Amino acid sequence: MTSPPPNRTGISLFKLPYLVQNEIYANWDLIEIFHFSTLSKRTKSISKSIKKHKLEMHLYPFNDGCQIMLYTRQMGRNQKYWRLRLTGYGMPNKDDDYYQVFMKNSCENFVFLVDHLQDVFEVKIETLQLDIGEEWNEEKMKPFANDNRLYELHGGFDITRADGRIATIGHYGYNLSHEDNPRQQLDTEECVRISRVWNLEQSDEEEEIEEEDDQGYIGWINRYKKEERRHIFMIVL
Amino acid sequence: MSSTEQGTSSAAPAEPTTAPESAAAPEVPESFYYVHGKDKVVHKVSAGALQHSALIHGMISNLGYTEEQAKANPFPFENIDGDILQMVVDWCNQHKGKPTPPEDTNLPKQKEKLFDLVLAVNYLEIKELLTYCCKQVAMMVKGKSPEEIREIWMIPTDAEDEAAEKEAKKRAGKEAAGETAAAAGDAK
Numbered sequence: 001m002t003s004p005p006p007n008r009t010g011i012s013l014f015k016l017p018y019l020v021q022n023e024i025y026a027n028w029d030l031i032e033i034f035h036f037s038t039l040s041k042r043t044k045s046i047s048k049s050i051k052k053h054k055l056e057m058h059l060y061p062f063n064d065g066c067q068i069m070l071y072t073r074q075m076g077r078n079q080k081y082w083r084l085r086l087t088g089y090g091m092p093n094k095d096d097d098y099y100q101v102f103m104k105n106s107c108e109n110f111v112f113l114v115d116h117l118q119d120v121f122e123v124k125i126e127t128l129q130l131d132i133g134e135e136w137n138e139e140k141m142k143p144f145a146n147d148n149r150l151y152e153l154h155g156g157f158d159i160t161r162a163d164g165r166i167a168t169i170g171h172y173g174y175n176l177s178h179e180d181n182p183r184q185q186l187d188t189e190e191c192v193r194i195s196r197v198w199n200l201e202q203s204d205e206e207e208e209i210e211e212e213d214d215q216g217y218i219g220w221i222n223r224y225k226k227e228e229r230r231h232i233f234m235i236v237l
Numbered sequence: 238m239s240s241t242e243q244g245t246s247s248a249a250p251a252e253p254t255t256a257p258e259s260a261a262a263p264e265v266p267e268s269f270y271y272v273h274g275k276d277k278v279v280h281k282v283s284a285g286a287l288q289h290s291a292l293i294h295g296m297i298s299n300l301g302y303t304e305e306q307a308k309a310n311p312f313p314f315e316n317i318d319g320d321i322l323q324m325v326v327d328w329c330n331q332h333k334g335k336p337t338p339p340e341d342t343n344l345p346k347q348k349e350k351l352f353d354l355v356l357a358v359n360y361l362e363i364k365e366l367l368t369y370c371c372k373q374v375a376m377m378v379k380g381k382s383p384e385e386i387r388e389i390w391m392i393p394t395d396a397e398d399e400a401a402e403k404e405a406k407k408r409a410g411k412e413a414a415g416e417t418a419a420a421a422g423d424a425k
Contacts, residue, residue, distance in 0.1 A: 014392075024371045032375070036378075039383055
C-alpha cells in the first residue's frame, strides 16, 4: 500500500485480523454497509460478502423526497425500511428520516446507484413509480401478459433500454385504459394531437395549450389534459 | 522469564497491582496468577477473572502452576502495551463471575487506544470484551459520509490498492530472485 496522506490519521481497518473485521461488519446497518461499499472495489467486494437482510427495493426516481426505498422482506413490526435521498434533490430537512446518499465514486447517478444496490445487496426491484400516481409491480403487469386483461395499451412508442430490453413508453392518460373506464373520444384526440405536436419542430400549438385557462368544464378539461401529459409509464417487455 | 527481568521493584511480583478481594471469602482459597505486558509491570489476577481469556485459561489448565510458580513466572505478553493490559485486567476483574451486560460504556473513546485494545483482546481471546470493542468500533462510522469513513478507517482508494499490489509483486519478485541466487551460491 502506498503510504497514506499525512493528514490521514486513524485506525487502518484492514490491519485488523480478518475475524475481527467480520465482527465489526456484523454491527453495521444497511447504510453503513452501503457507504462502505462505495469506497473502493475492495470494500465493495467485502460488502457483498457481509451477511445482510433480505430486501426489496422500490424506486421513485422523480420524487422530491426519497428516490429509493428498501424494505426488509419480513412483514409486521420487525420490518425495517430505509429511505434514500440522493444529493441534488434539495436540502434535507431536520425532521426528515431520509438517508442522504452521496453521489460519488461508484454511485455517480441514479442508474449506477440502483445497479450498485442490486449488486451489493442482491436486491430485486419490486416497483418503479414514475409519478403516474400508481405503482406497477409484477402482479399488476400480469394482465399484459395473458388474456385476462385489466388494462389496454393504445400506442405509445418503443425504446431499447441500456440493458437491451425493449420497453414501451406512453402517457398514462392517453395510451392506457382500464376495462372499467374505457377510452374517451377526448383521450384519443388528445393523444393524436400530442404526438403531432411532439413531432413538430416549432411546437406553437404546445404553448397555446399551456396558455389556455378557463374556469368550469373547459378549464377542467384543459387542466386534465395538461396534467395527464406529465404522467408517463414504461412497460418492459 | 526470571524475576530480575520483571523491571523495577515497584513492578515486581512482590507489589503487584492487585485485583479487588472479594468481601465474602470463598471457602476454597482462590488462586492468583500474574501477567505482564510490554512495560513489564506485573498484574496479579485471580483465576476466576482470567477465565474470561480463553488463551490464559488454556495456559493455566495446561501448566498446572502452583501459586509460587505462577508468581515467579508471570505470563509475558510483550506485544501488549502496559496500559492496554491494565484495561483488560480491570475489565476481567470487574466482570469476574458475573453475567456480562449487553452494553459496555467504559471502553476507551480514543481511536488508537480502542484499536490496540481490539488487537489485545483478540489475542487473549476474550470473546465478550471483543464483542463490545467491535461494536464500539463499528459505531464510530455511524452517520458518517463515505469520505469520513475513508478517513477514520484509512481505507485506500482503488489507485492506492493497485499501487500496493504492484509493489507487493515487485517485492515478491525480488525476494524470489534473491532466493534463487542464494541457492545457486550454495550449490557452488
